[in-house]
Amino acid sequence: MKLAVLPFNAASGTKDSLARQIPNFATDVVRAHTGAEIHSVSYLQQFEDEGVRRAAFVNMADTLLEREWLEDLFKQGNVENIIDGLLTVDADLENFELRVRCHSKDETAPVWDEHWKFPVSEFFEHMRKLIVLITKESIDEPVPDALKELQFGTELPKTFLKFLDGYDTLMYLNSSQGAVVRGFDPSPAMDMLIDAVQEDLEFVAPYDVLIQLCRACAGFRLGTFEKVKEVLDKLKSIVPDDFKAYFAMGEIYAGVGLHNEAIDEFEKAVALDEKEPALLTRLGAEQMQAGMPVNAERNFRKALEMEGDEKPSAEYLAQVLAQTNRVHEIPDLWKSIWQANPQNAYARARHALALNEAGLVHESEKAFETALEELDENLVVKRYYAPMLAQKGDLDRAMDFYEDCLETNGNDIPTLWEYAQTLAQANRTFEIPEVLRAVLNSNPDPNMRAYATAWLIELEQPKRVEGLENARQKLEAGDVETAVRDIKAMRNWLSDYWKLWALLCSGQNTLGEFADAEESAKKLLTIFPGCEPGYRELMHAISMQEGRQQEAYDIMRVAAMNNPSSIMIHMSLALAAQRAGDVEQARNIKTQILGAVGENPDVVHGLAEIN
Secondary structure, rough: OOOOEEOOOOOOOOOOHHHHHHHHHHHHHHHHHHHOEEEEEEOEEEEOOOOEEEEEOOOOOOOOHHHHHHHHHHHHHHEEEEEEEEEEEEOOOOOOEEEEEEEOOOOOOEEEEEEOOOOOOHHHHHHHHHHHHHHHOOOOOOHHHHHHHOOOOOOOOOHHHHHHHHHHHHHHHHHHHOOOOOOOHHHHHHHHHHHHHHHOOOOOHHHHHHHHHOOOOOHHHHHHHHHHHHHHHHHOOOOOOHHHHHHHHHHHHHHOHHHHHHHHHHHHHHHHOOOOOHHHHHHHHHHHHHHHHHHHHHHHHHHHOOOOOOOOOOHHHHHHHOOOOOHHHHHHHHHHHHHHHOOHHHHHHHHHHHHHEEEEEEEEHHHHHHHHOOHHHOOHHHHHHHHHOOOOOOOOHHHHEEEEEEHOOOHHHOOOOOOOOHHOOOOOHHHHHHHHHHHHOOOHHHHHHHHHHHHHHHHHHHHHHHHHHHHHHHHHHOOOHHHHHHHHHOOOOOOOOOHHHHHHHHHHHHHHHHHHHHHHHHHHHHHHOOHHHHHHHEEEEHHOOOOOHHHHHHHHHHHHHOOHHHHOHHHHHHHHHHHOOOOHHHHHHHHHHHHHHHHHHHHHHHHOOOO
């Protein structure tokens, strides 16, 4: 059966969040218990607000949906049945009215139409009814007793509703990736979840969701740091024996570079659960950042002793050894791990690789070859050995290994990319486009998509790329008007080629066509968000337009937060601050940059505008 469950519509005066999350929760429960494939539909609407992409959940109507709207979904969603509904709840959450319908693509009238009115005391009973209805439309087998008798973690329906309401906010942040509406405030959801935690300490769901919400707010820089800290401190006092609030606070401190404060929180988390190696590993990682390698090594070794055959802390311990000029100890670290379990393919591959990194090339090759012979499953070893083989020129064997790996996991993007590079090294250019298309079909991140698309265009449209190269040379020679004209003529053919938009916005800025340059820079960053020069061009284009200097400054502050190690983006931030009138901040950023890179002539010239 192909079933879609829609968010319910909320009647006038009813919280949209509950209308969304009641069917969402029920659907998740059915999936978890039956494994049924149920399509979820999100009413998340994206829009532009003064050049900033934002998103919002929408309530489709305060009445039931019309059949015409459902027909469109049947055509688009490839589903056979659709469940929708209309929820009406009073402001005090005392009285509920719920219409639930099931529609078939072959019948104009609903297959069934349930209409329930009930007090909040019967909420869980009717949630079970909803779960049973969804289950019956999802599977051909009898409804499991576990679903008919499902328990919800609490016996307090209003507490459960607060949890759903708060969870809706978390879902909104994750679905929108932080691109929330102007004026969004997570505080009400946080307070609601705090209430739910306090009302039933045995109900763990609101506690866990609130931890995730605090993390999301910090990650997307929404709300205030003070509010997040206040909430986590409150959780520590309510549930003092659980480490998660301390751990989350440590992560948040670490995210803003407060390493000592983060270490303090992680140490408190470890004290509450000393047998959890992941906590020790995270503490050690933060101690590494704070320049405390001895402490970090001690905690990594403790974690290593507690871990099973998989030893995630070993990677961190290897980093400490490398940082303290003890690279020669790393091979023995990995060797000790695989000797305890000779079939640990990952440890054997890392041991062989560590030998190579320590300059023991012959020993490394021998370790790789021995592992290939002795392991029952040796794909991991092939994956690590292939780049080394390609580097030393054994291209045929390297490609064989890549092909073996891709036969098992044909969507692994790093493997596909390295394979394509090895094909290029072997002059098998005609095979590369197929590999690049596999990259593009494997849902790569936007930056990888930009690289793969650019390479594919260069292979398949060489004449047009040559024309763009000629335009670039004109741009460098100072014939900017001709170059921009030529580049514009190629836009329709090379619209997905990030290099075209990079050249175009640069040329338009040079000509003083700042509005056009802004649009070109935005197009560039949409295709290739990691293109650092694109932020410089966007900042310049916006800041040179009357009255928009503060807007450029705001954009660059966000860009700098998302790219904390980029010198180029921080240079653009400094210039944006200068043009927005925040001269002191511009000077501070300039001082920090020069302190990091020294008197680099290009950097000094780029920041000359700041006195």
